[in-house]
Amino acid sequence: MRVHDVHMTGVGRPVIRTPDQRIRVFVSSTLRELAAERAAVREAVEAMLLAPVMFELGARPHPPRELYRSYLAQSDVFVGIYGASYGWIAPDEGVSGLEDEYNLAPPGMPKLIYVKDVDTRDERLRELIARIQSDDTAAYLHFADAAELGERVAADLAMLLAERFDESRTADAGAPELDEPTVPRIPVPYTTTIGRERDIENVRALLARGTDRVVSLIGPGGIGKSRLAIEVARATEDLFPDGTYFALLEGVLEPGLLLPTLAYYLGIRDNGEAALDERIAHALTDRKVLIVLDNFEQIIDAAPVLVRLYAAAPSATFLVTSRSVLRIRGERVYEVPSLSTPPGDQPAKLDRTTRSAAVALFVDRAQAVKPGFDVTAENAADVADICRTLEGLPLAIELAAAKVRLLPPAGIAERLGRTLPLLTATVRDMPERHSTMRATIDWSVSLLPDEQRGMLSDLGVFATRFTFAAVEALGAERGWGDQAIDGLAALVDSSLVKQIDIDGRAVFSLLAMVREYAIDRLKAEGDADVVRAAHADYYAALVARLAPGLGGSSQVEAVVQLGLDLPNLRAAVRHLIYTDRLDDAGDFAWSLLIYWWISGFFAEVRVWMLELLEKQHEHPITQRTRAIAWFFALWGEMWQRPSEQVVAGLGECVRLFTEAGDEDAAAMALAARATARVQLSDIDVDKAGAELRDAVARLRAGGNAWAEAITEVSLGRLAWLRGSTDEALAHFARASAVADEHGDLFTASVAGNLRSRLNFTLGHIDDAEEEFVRTLILSVRLRYDEGVAYGLEGVCAVAAARGEAFRAAALAVAAGIIRQRIGIFDVEAFTVHTPYLEILRGRDPESVAAGESEGADLSMREAVQLALPPEAYADLHGALHRW
Missing domain, CATH: 3.40.50.300 (P-loop containing nucleotide triphosphate hydrolases)
Known part of the structure; x- marks a missing residue:
């Protein structure tokens, strides 16, 4: 069946949102059997700038059922990939997770089903496929291998989206526009909040x-x-x-x-x-x-x-x-109080409306792993005992409720009553409820096999969130390594590990209390340093793979990927320093210099490097590591508290890098020293210029295009401050050319903003406008707020010069809001829009006032739309909505 022949159930055909709305494609498959096919589908979906929703633990009814039910509800397209295996059927369940996902997909959701040509197939899977064939809500296609599947998925999604896009333009003209998607500033809870x-x-x-x-x-x-x-x-x-x-x-x-x-x-x-x-x-x-x-x-x-x-x-x-x-x-x-529990020795209420909060929470979490569970006359006393024993602590109750799939309430209550007092006694030095919580985690963990207990301890080294690939790497030399998938699934089942989705990528996390417990166990077992080293090695390898792309055409992808793993990059540096691998810590920090620069993390890198320098007396470091640490330590001082001492310190970095044989790093330190000179009240312009030119020559010879381009920008700024505008334009042009040649959006944006501003001050309005638009587009694609603010101000200046009072005023206010939000101070020497806007304020105060009022209410997307020509804005729809 071809995709455009699919007929959907429900009232009319569902209108799929346009690609700029970040469509979510839910992918259902068996994990191990179809690993290559899953990878091909992910690649095809991401190539279309859509968001794949994929579960690294595969399709399993409990407890991820509620999780993938919620993901299905938020997804737009269902893709099912079926091979030979029907998948695992959980205890007390009649279907596998694979079939459960298909059953739970909303009736109106477009379903693309791909069946691999295999010699044999599980009987239950044959029955499911036969049902799908008779279901007129799904498109059904065969494929031979992963490559063919990827091509089919890409083609079918493109056809589906094109068709639904046509419908979306005519569907319900009176319907309100979809809200602009934003990255939520407040975390989204994946379970119901009860009793608060x-x-x-x-x-x-x-x-x-x-x-x-x-x-x-x-x-x-x-x-x-x-x-x-x-x-x-x-x-x-x-x-x-x-x-x-x-x-x-x-x-x-x-x-x-x-x-x-x-x-x-x-x-x-x-x-x-x-x-x-x-x-x-x-x-x-x-x-x-x-x-x-x-x-x-x-x-x-x-x-x-x-x-x-x-x-x-x-x-x-x-x-x-x-x-x-x-x-x-x-x-x-x-x-914060604990949840209310049944008073005295009374049983839990059978009536849902009169239950205590603790009982309501226990039932809710138990139903997630055992649908149909409820308080009955037979278990009411045991449920109440569990909640009282756990003192109404929500996390403790969730951990106990997760055991309902394995034990009846009577079994849970009996084991808690027998073991919890003993476990609590071992942590008497803690506050009462804290010791109860720790003891409950200990009890929950004690019910796991040895391998899963060891795995949980090891996972304590991760920060905030982590991927399954990282877990596999960590387990390579650990006893649980060959059971990584099943072990992680069991820990999710036990509510000790949480599985979430970030931008279509399945990630895992531990609650802070569980992470603290895990790392304490790891230390007690004497394996903390070994596992920390494995963690650091994995992320060092990740950085080694991604860092080369930071200065070139993979810049955007590398910045996004590193941002997702940022908590563990921080933890990796900490592990390296804690385990006295100081030279490795220096290498790690230096390899991410461009990322720290683009994303703005110099202050925290400085904290780590100062800690590294404090340890050098007990653990000697190389000259190169010392130079790296001092470079990061002096960076903020160079801008905020410039002095001859800072200049001298960066000169020492040049010497140390040179003696260590790292000419590339020495050239970057030389450029930094020259920049530090420019910050001094008594500027030696000639010396600073000579050092910057020397640095550019060295960097060009060494093939470091990113550093060469950013240093050309510094030369241009210096020339502008000296009043040598032609020379400044030439340096900005060279910086832009080098950045463009290597796909460096960040430096191209910085250089372009400066060159366009200078062109504007020289009266080259058309040239300035063209480059303001270009650099605004680059900044949006890079998700670079500061660049967007500069770009909006640039277009504002052009609009003001042409007498467009309303548009200029609106853009000025919108840019100012961005500046304030990100804490960027205006640099008067490079400001070009305010004088012209003030002239318009005198000539047409009503239009300026109206524009300023409008600008205060503009979202970033609307401000960019106001600034750009329609055809340029159309190309940015996707980038703006994914920001």
């Missing part, structure tokens, strides 16, 4: 008063502080019209990383040119925002930093989750 209605109301009331600068949700691990913070953030969005930001501090262990982490979640790029606290304060000025800081107890010593921040940004409010009170001025403490 009153707490949400109470915390909302505290935030609504506006008298408390910091509201701290305090309680032991596992009591549900993070979940409550998520729900409060959602329930108070109306109180904070300028936004809510959720900063995960789970993998942040050094107090010095609070500001860099907060800047990351606020979208502030740290290029080192201004102190982060200043940038953050600038970004928050006059903005009524809520900032959630989750898991603050790990960096409690950084609490005074919050006082500085809220003093500098009085309209910002902080909601903190922590096991410990922060004890700072302006803090209001809210003790």
